Amino acid sequence: MNSSSFCSLPLIAITYSCLLYLVSARVGEFTPGRRLLDDAHHKPSINIEGYMSNYELENAIMAFGERCSNISRIYSIGRSVNGFPLWVIEISDNPGREEPEPAFKFIGNVHGDEPVGRELLIRLANWLCDNYLKDPLADMIIKNVHLHILPSMNPDGFALRKRGNAKNVDLNRDFPDQFFATNDLEDARQPETKAIMRWIRRIQFTASASLHGGALVANYPWDGTEDKKKEYYASPDDDAFRFLASVYSHSHYNMSKSKEFPEGITNGAAWYPIYGGMQDWNYIHAGCFELTLEISDCKWPNASELSTLWEYNRMSMLNLVATTVKTGVHGRVFSVDTRTPLPAIIDINGINKSVKAGRLFADYHRLLVPGVKYQVTASSPGYKSKSTTIFLVEEATTADFILEPETNNAGKIVGSGCDCSGNYKNRLEMVDILAHPQMEISMVIIVALAFLLLLYRRKLCLSFPKHRQALGSKRPTVV
Template identity: 65%
Template sequence: MNPDGYSLRQRGNANNVDLNRNFPDQFFSMNEDASAREPETRAIMEWSSQIHFTASASLHGGALVANYPWDGSQDKRQIYYACPDDETFRFLASVYSRFHYNMSLSNEFPGGITNGAFWYPIYGGMQDWNYIHGDCFELTLEISDNKWPPAHELATLWKYNKMSMLNLVVSLVQTGVHGRVFSSDSGRPLPGTITIEGVNHTVKTNRVFADYHRLLTPGGRYKVMATVPGYKSKTTNIWLEKSAMTVDFVLDPEVTPNGNLLRSACECNCGRLNRYEFESFFEVPTLKCTPF
């Protein structure tokens, strides 16, 4: 993500801007002017908006730990500041740490994982932005105590992280609940939102086929609700074991007092799909890795 900064051996890019402080922030008004953001930041944001990523990981150096949101706290204190999906993030971070060569053995970070704000707060970071705006569960993976590892160490770094990366991808496919949302009267897909009771974070369905993949911690009971404007919401209870579950929703249109059916403005015409949209339906939940 920061080739110029890497070449210059500095955190900032060619404009000396720290890109991992250059995203819009949830707690403080910063980086809200799109034209003022760095080109690397804008490129990542546009890429994330084009592809409905389920999860992501950014690769960093300077420590050995799997870091998860929130990265900052509302009052800038260095405290454990949990996001709504804290349990699921701890699970994903632990998967990575556990399969790493020595990350889970850390004396500094119990289990080789840490909440970002508890470690040290940052604002304008990519990790929190991805989770809030992209429905994308991002981990910040610090994979080397050496901030600038020499080239001859790269093969060893790959060896130490290979199984962690592979098992993280496997856990995304095998964890959580996924499915599609349909209209009962037309059978058409209905883009909407998926909500988990007790978790203050919604996930949007794909805008074309209304498919979703909602990551959740295995071994729990969850109440899952699908919501689409102009349709009656529907809720179902699930018991999520070690494998992912498929839950499709068929929603009934709302009826006005005079008996007319309300129509959702977001119903799509799936007969007019471009090649990218058609192929995207058949993709498995996606993990993107972006090295800083």
């Protein structure tokens, strides 16, 4: 057996393992026939002042999934304290399939007594479905973004009509904090918090927003300070966060006209410091640019006002999602010797915050402020880093990187290529995998899938992606 043949065996095993994982993940995350009322001890919460109850919200999500199945996928990221599923709507022209595109998430109802967000997010999903192939903005979002919508992070708090969850914990104070050692033990956190953390580790989100009530302002990191003082505390990407917050504020009917918050935006710590917040954790641990959006002065307005609030916030929500592809620098990172995608880190000179390229396609999506010149650097272990300078105008810029392997003093390649040593331990592990009864049943299917995967990967890696010319992006730069 030659080395290339031996290297194909792990691919077959990995493919099989991935299929088993996907099946088990789908079973664990989403059981289409299951409803909240299937559990005898769960009763539907009452329809408070015309708002959807948890049961009605679930039905609305399932009805959307059936009506718009061509552009959506319904799944759950976990359950609340009282066992309510945390349902997510994914909207894309290829839902459930990883692509070299940015992912964006909306989260509503973080606080149980702030229910406007859950109502607006269902309306957002339906608007996108109704306007697909009719409205250019809807088309651009669905074709170029994977949008994930979690209408209610805190269904228990909503049913109880209180801020915290069923255990009276404020979920926006339950995440690990950068300044103070709170919530260090993940098992000690609330199930809703842990579900969000697992979700973010599974999907690489470019940007995000959570919807709140009680004020009218777009809030951005940092949320806290080292000494707990109320003062402006800027993150490394302060300019980009201000830009994103301004996109929302100035697209809103009247948010940017605020007398309390100039331009309708605020740094979280300058407003009032909090610790254990979700938006800071997103940015620190996942490189996800999250805003906290206060979308209604009244936390629980009369339901008759929901249509007006939807109209006030609709363009803000759409434009914020569109920003992930319309601005910034985007691209992929490849190896010059194998022509395969590389796990890479993208750095911007002068900004002390890296972003990671995607695991499968090595695609990156770096949000930046238009009208500025940037030096972009791509690096990957075992390869020489490369840099390029871009001037970011109004539209997005594409910069792909092709990295060369590092060499030692003797000119030999360091840390590159396939490890086909086939040591004894690896061979034993492979034998264990191949001897599994499920493998015997499905070997023919797995071999066929592995072969198709090889063909697809070869086709993918030998050709660079088609870039977003339709969005007015610059001609791609290859470095």
